[in-house]
Amino acid sequence: MALSERTPRTPQASRALRETAIVGIATTEQTRAGGRYGLSYALEAFREALADAGLAKTDIQGLYAMLDQWPQTGPSDPGNFRHTNWAAQLGIPIRWYTIPANSGFGSGVAAILDASAAIGAGYIDTVAIVVGQSAATPGSDRTAPWTSAELEFNEWTGTYTAAQFALAARRHMHQYGTTVEQLALVAATIRNYGHLNPDAVMHGRGPYTVDDILAAPMAADPLTRLMCAQTNNGGGAMVLTTLERARDLRAPAVTVLGGADQFSYPAYAAPPLLSPSAGGEWSRQWVRDGFAMAGVTHDDLDVVELYDGFASWIVMQWEMLGFCGPGEGGPFVESGVMALDGRYPTCTDGGCLSFSHMGVPALLRPIEAVRQLRGEIADACPDWRSGVHTHQPVQCRHVRDAEVALAVSMGPPTGGGQFVVLARD
Amino acid sequence: MQRCGVCGQWRWPPQLACPECLSEAGGWEATGGTGTLYSYSVVHRGVDRARFPGRYVLAIVELDEGVHLLTNLVDCAPDDIAIGARVRVVFQALDDEHTVYPFTLIET
Numbered sequence: 001m002a003l004s005e006r007t008p009r010t011p012q013a014s015r016a017l018r019e020t021a022i023v024g025i026a027t028t029e030q031t032r033a034g035g036r037y038g039l040s041y042a043l044e045a046f047r048e049a050l051a052d053a054g055l056a057k058t059d060i061q062g063l064y065a066m067l068d069q070w071p072q073t074g075p076s077d078p079g080n081f082r083h084t085n086w087a088a089q090l091g092i093p094i095r096w097y098t099i100p101a102n103s104g105f106g107s108g109v110a111a112i113l114d115a116s117a118a119i120g121a122g123y124i125d126t127v128a129i130v131v132g133q134s135a136a137t138p139g140s141d142r143t144a145p146w147t148s149a150e151l152e153f154n155e156w157t158g159t160y161t162a163a164q165f166a167l168a169a170r171r172h173m174h175q176y177g178t179t180v181e182q183l184a185l186v187a188a189t190i191r192n193y194g195h196l197n198p199d200a201v202m203h204g205r206g207p208y209t210v211d212d213i214l215a216a217p218m219a220a221d222p223l224t225r226l227m228c229a230q231t232n233n234g235g236g237a238m239v240l241t242t243l244e245r246a247r248d249l250r251a252p253a254v255t256v257l258g259g260a261d262q263f264s265y266p267a268y269a270a271p272p273l274l275s276p277s278a279g280g281e282w283s284r285q286w287v288r289d290g291f292a293m294a295g296v297t298h299d300d301l302d303v304v305e306l307y308d309g310f311a312s313w314i315v316m317q318w319e320m321l322g323f324c325g326p327g328e329g330g331p332f333v334e335s336g337v338m339a340l341d342g343r344y345p346t347c348t349d350g351g352c353l354s355f356s357h358m359g360v361p362a363l364l365r366p367i368e369a370v371r372q373l374r375g376e377i378a379d380a381c382p383d384w385r386s387g388v389h390t391h392q393p394v395q396c397r398h399v400r401d402a403e404v405a406l407a408v409s410m411g412p413p414t415g416g417g418q419f420v421v422l423a424r425d
Numbered sequence: 426m427q428r429c430g431v432c433g434q435w436r437w438p439p440q441l442a443c444p445e446c447l448s449e450a451g452g453w454e455a456t457g458g459t460g461t462l463y464s465y466s467v468v469h470r471g472v473d474r475a476r477f478p479g480r481y482v483l484a485i486v487e488l489d490e491g492v493h494l495l496t497n498l499v500d501c502a503p504d505d506i507a508i509g510a511r512v513r514v515v516f517q518a519l520d521d522e523h524t525v526y527p528f529t530l531i532e533t
Contacts, residue, residue, distance in 0.1 A: 153438055153495075154438075156519070157495055157497050157525075158468060158476075158477040158481050159495055163466050163483045167465070167466050170464045170465060171464035171485075174464070174508040174509075217469070218467075218470070219468075220466045220467070220468045221466050222466075225470070271493045273463070
């Protein structure tokens with residue numbers, strides 16, 4: 001058929017790349033309690049994110065979902081029929097569907113990048129990202145139930161997530177002189193944000209000092225339990241669409257400027273060496289590419305939502321993301337950059353350490369970034385409900401006039417992950 | 426350990442093909458069984474208290490052949506352990522079919 005005889009493309013199917021934006025966000029209760037299905041959390045978050053955006057479920061064309069139960073049975077589930085199960089449950093046709101296969105458990109930031117690519121290319125206009133988790137059973141004899149102990153060749157060693165991060169942390173201390181006090185400062189800073197966040201699982205548990213963190217029971221040396229994320233249940237959701245459409249919707253649009261994604265080694269199967277994660281040239285090009293795509297430099301960032309599964313991992317992420325040189329993460333955090341009055345307020349909701357680590361917490365990092373960019377922050381300031389903040393770190397976690405934010409998902413201690421740069425429209 | 430039959434590269438964890446030259450040739454060869462401690466952690470809180478009730482030492486050993494592997498350090502006091510220490514393998518039979526490969530410090 002000659003080109004001229006084909007049906008003309010609709011504007012939606014135009015090949016011109018389109019800018020994308022986040023228009024709806026929601027988190028459910030994040031809780032140590034059990035009793036709900038992962039799908040229950042995900043559906044609640046989905047409904048609330050639609051309401052936040054002022055959209056109906058019939059506006060959703062694409063779905064990026066990560067649950068620990070039906071209609072998905074696990075992150076390694078090949079995904080047969082998940083998409084049709086979802087379509088049946090949500091009562092809508094689904095025209096674009098993907099799963100975190102490219103990002104392990106880190107479904108949040110990768111989902112934003114994938115969804116933006118699909119929307120930007122014109123395949124679809126509007127995507128929902130939903131996560132839900134109900135597998136946490138605090139108080140049981142097992143640690144985080146999503147922790148992978150069943151790894152061929154490694155299971156016999158008693159390896160698990162915290163212990164692998166501990167290996168990387170110990171090596172970092174040996175190689176670069178990083179101190180346990182620096183790790184403890186990371187944990188105290190993030191947990192003190194969570195202390196002020198009424199939605200955090202660990203709300204009101206602080207404030208914490210460096211000594212408090214160091215005095216906690218040891219999990220895997222050098223990581224004390226307060227340097228490790230807790231485990232809980234909960235859900236979250238996000239809606240993305242074109243920036244053009246976003247400007248007509250209820251909430252202030254948050255633009256997806258760009259980002260990048262890279263993995264290097266199998267999570268937890270390969271020994272966690274520093275070389276791929278902290279400083280190798282191979283590990284840095286993707287970061288430069290992502291910042292170039294976003295058109296920003298580190299200096300433009302007002303808020304940084306790193307992935308704080310473990311305090312030591314934060315020290316390394318500053319290096320991996322090019323905020324400081326290899327091995328300089330310890331002194332970098334010691335200078336106070338992560339606090340509300342520091343240069344890069346970090347994990348301002350309390351992060352995985354204190355706000356929520358419900359197994360698939362990666363979406364919670366960009367959700368907090370959006371809240372900061374919108375100025376919708378709940379804290380201990382007397383008039384926070386009216387949007388009035390004191391900006392005193394003892395009671396406030398609102399970053400003043402935040403315009404550009406970085407959100408990160410970093411899965412395994414062997415290195416790699418995703419980041420996305422978001423900006424107030 | 427696996428070793429590439431074309432370029433001679435040692436590899437761990439096992440892979441179907443060589444990540445250097447992508448050759449599928451090669452197989453398993455014995456190493457010298459000695460190496461250097463790359464990192465370690467005294468694990469106080471095991472992944473599963475039923476199976477790992479007490480403290481144990483998780484370690485990364487860099488074999489003299491250049492590969493790194495996840496293992497345990499056994500028969501040594503935590504205070505004696507330091508990164509860079511020389512270590513050697515001590516095979517331990519779990520049952521008739523399975524043998525594991527913890528390491529211990531080489532006395533100096």
